[in-house]
Amino acid sequence: MALLEVRELRTEFRAARGSVTAVDGVSFTVDAGEMVALVGESGCGKSATAQSIMGLIVPPAGQVTGGQVIFEGQDLLRLRPRELRAVRGKGISMIFQDPMTSLNPVLTVGRQLTESLRLHLGLNRRAARARAIELLEMVRIPAPESRLGSYPHQLSGGMRQRVMIAMALSCNPRLILADEITTALDVTIQAQILELLRDLALETRTAVLFITHDLGVVAGMAERVNVMYAGQIVERAETVDLFHRPQMPYTWGLLGSVPRLDLVRGGKLRPIAGRPPELSEMPAGCRFAPRCVHARETCQDDAPQLTVTWETPDRGQLTRCWGMRPATEGGWLSTKDRFANQSTEES
Numbered sequence: 116m117a118l119l120e121v122r123e124l125r126t127e128f129r130a131a132r133g134s135v136t137a138v139d140g141v142s143f144t145v146d147a148g149e150m151v152a153l154v155g156e157s158g159c160g161k162s163a164t165a166q167s168i169m170g171l172i173v174p175p176a177g178q179v180t181g182g183q184v185i186f187e188g189q190d191l192l193r194l195r196p197r198e199l200r201a202v203r204g205k206g207i208s209m210i211f212q213d214p215m216t217s218l219n220p221v222l223t224v225g226r227q228l229t230e231s232l233r234l235h236l237g238l239n240r241r242a243a244r245a246r247a248i249e250l251l252e253m254v255r256i257p258a259p260e261s262r263l264g265s266y267p268h269q270l271s272g273g274m275r276q277r278v279m280i281a282m283a284l285s286c287n288p289r290l291i292l293a294d295e296i297t298t299a300l301d302v303t304i305q306a307q308i309l310e311l312l313r314d315l316a317l318e319t320r321t322a323v324l325f326i327t328h329d330l331g332v333v334a335g336m337a338e339r340v341n342v343m344y345a346g347q348i349v350e351r352a353e354t355v356d357l358f359h360r361p362q363m364p365y366t367w368g369l370l371g372s373v374p375r376l377d378l379v380r381g382g383k384l385r386p387i388a389g390r391p392p393e394l395s396e397m398p399a400g401c402r403f404a405p406r407c408v409h410a411r412e413t414c415q416d417d418a419p420q421l422t423v424t425w426e427t428p429d430r431g432q433l434t435r436c437w438g439m440r441p442a443t444e445g446g447w448l449s450t451k452d453r454f455a456n457q458s459t460e461e462s
């Protein structure tokens with residue numbers, strides 16, 4: 116059984132006229148100790164998915180209107196607030212993009228760590244302090260004892276994110292939701308923080324749902340990837356398969372905007388042209404069709420389902436694209452069929 120199983124999750128936000136659906140039938144799993152990525156451009160619904168899992172989307176701003184979030188066998192969407200609070204921290208913890216918004220600026224790092232340990236694990240003052248020092252050592256913060264007295268603003272961005280990782284790990288959760296945790300950091304620091312999270316998660320056998328807009332970041336972090344577009348999963352595969360054999364044109368586009376050392380000299384990064392649809396004006400057919408140079412008439416008119424388009428006995432790849440046949444019928448459409456409607460600007 117999966118550690119986390121998200122089934123047909125649907126989340127709506129209140130809008131000027133009625134409501135808009137930011138997460139539309141999203142399903143995926145995370146196994147114990149596994150690293151899974153949720154990737155997509157800004158606004159595709161990644162954070163809304165994570166916040167829905169944690170029960171952080173509440174009326175009047177928004178609401179989870181459908182689906183299930185099964186964590187260790189229980190549906191988190193059916194829990195009472197008190198029961199859900201017990202799952203947060205001890206079962207699932209979350210690290211956000213900007214530690215300054217999640218750390219309390221008027222409390223020292225030590226106070227914040229020890230309070231969480233006392234509250235969730237019932238440690239006494241002395242034991243909580245000892246564990247806090249141990250946690251800061253774990254996230255490789257030098258002179259941890261003296262750092263306990265520091266306020267968040269006295270630490271660098273990278274150090275603050277290390278503190279957030281320490282807090283996330285403090286109650287030995289089974290799952291960490293890591294939402295764009297390095298976006299606000301310098302590139303060199305980004306790599307250190309990612310490596311730290313990966314090493315600690317492996318060491319402590321903690322599963323991580325790794326949320327990012329940067330497919331480049333996924334390569335070294337996740338075993339499986341879910342690509343999200345306009346509120347839906349549009350491709351899912353093992354990371355190696357996704358990089359080796361991306362199937363959905365949106366994923367090709369995301370890969371085209373990842374810097375690569377093996378690009379031929381002079382090869383340019385190609386951002387995906389156009390913008391995702393407005394939530395209030397979703398296309399009737401494939402949601403990526405308006406930006407897809409391979410879109411055919413079917414793509415404009417009919418919404419494709421997420422379908423197994425490649426598989427071996429032990430793994431598979433799912434794609435939401437009319438350019439792919441089910442794996443049982445051969446997967447790829449022939450080049451002639453696939454590009455039948457290819458625009459001239461591509462050739």
Ligand SMILES: Nc1ncnc2c1ncn2[C@@H]1O[C@H](COP(=O)(O)OP(=O)(O)OP(=O)(O)O)[C@@H](O)[C@H]1O
Nearest residue numbers: 128129137156157158159160161162163164176394
């Ligand atoms: N409180 C809210 N009220 C109304 N709409 C919202 C709210 N929060 C998010 N949205 C909308 O839901 C959609 C999904 O947002 P979400 O933050 O989940 O995207 P994302 O993929 O995480 O992007 P980013 O990385 O930029 O946060 C967006 O169109 C966003 O404008």
